[in-house]
Amino acid sequence: MAKLNKKDKSQGKGPNVNEHGVILVPPPKSVPNKEHMQRLNYLFQLSTFHTMANDQDQNRSLSRMYIRNLDLIQKKTKSALTPSFKRQICKSCHRVLIPTKTMTQQIINESKQKTARNDVLVLSCECGVRKRFPVGLNPGYQPHVERVGPIYMSK
Template sequence: MAKDKPPKTKGVPNKHLHSRSTFLYQAATYLTLHAAALDANEAPDSAQSSGTTGSRHRLALQLASDLQNVSRKGQVRLSSELKRTICKTCNTVLIPGRTATQTIENESKGGKKSWADVLVVMCTLCGSKKRFPIGAQRQEKKSERQPTQAQRSLSEKSAEEPTSIASPMQMTTDQDSTPG
């Protein structure tokens, strides 16, 4: 007699890893924003508040590093939007205007090609840059693409032609061997 299998649970596998990674990201973002706001508001002669700001910033870096480690160790893929907001070099949460600067570059023939725009995000802490294409549409996967008219006509022509074509060497030897 067959054993009864337990019912499959619906939902996200490794839910605890997803919840942990979202918490780490939210905490790192909060501490980065809070530390940046304190940096902007503090007076230059107050040494006590700068110590707490530095510790908040170090804690934010540690949390972002822990986020990377949790996702690697648990083999959980982070979303591309989340990965774009974390510096690969120093693990800073990249917030435009606070910890990162954003510029748009177009180095194509004097900027004439509008689809060649590139968003450059530079980390203000370590100076590393991330480049993301904008304006260009991503090509579909090969399995999802429809063949173009030129590809269809080529495949039809190749189907009509004979499969064995004699080489010029074979043709000359055939002609030489025929009685004449």
């Protein structure tokens, strides 16, 4: 039997890295504030359902009440919503933003060059609030939270 050096023993304490330089991270054992996140998700789904199903209520008051409750719970529990969650809610009127139902979307280019790099996606809510996202600069952009794949080590 060969003796183990001190260097060989200390390798087990460092990050677990495979041959491609990818850090292998075990999944978390539990999600913090799981009950709060489940409640927020349920309120969002309920609001979306009422927005889609109820055509008689043009003001969408029940759906907006659910989103208002979601916002209050999120602030009280200090739970962070993902960027995709936030993009689907109007901050001023608390509506769920659904294309052709509660909002209109268009790509505009107000620059002098009129190149594709300067395209801006404009989401206009029924209340008049507009959200603008630059889409021409990097069409494949995804926020850090939505990126799929392993975490790479920088060398």
